[in-house]
Amino acid sequence: MFGLFLYVCFTYQPCQYEPQGWVYPDQANCQADIREQKLPPQYKCLPVEAILPASKI
Structure with a gap:
C-alpha cells in the first residue's frame, strides 16, 4: 500500500x-x-509501512 505524502524540508531541520x-x-x-x-x-x-510505524502491542 502506498500513501500520498507532501515532502516538506525546512532549513536547519530534518525533513x-x-x-x-x-x-x-x-x-x-x-x-x-x-x-x-x-x-x-x-x-x-511512499510505502505506508515505511512512514507510519507499527504500534507495539
Whole structure:
C-alpha cells in the first residue's frame, strides 16, 4: 500500500513527511493521482509501512 505524502524540508531541520490522507493499492495508482491533480514535485508516493510505524502491542 502506498500513501500520498507532501515532502516538506525546512532549513536547519530534518525533513518531514506530511500525509495527505490518501492510500493507494500500488505506486502506479498513486502516481496517476499526482498527474491527474497536477500536484507539484514535493508530493511523493511512499510505502505506508515505511512512514507510519507499527504500534507495539
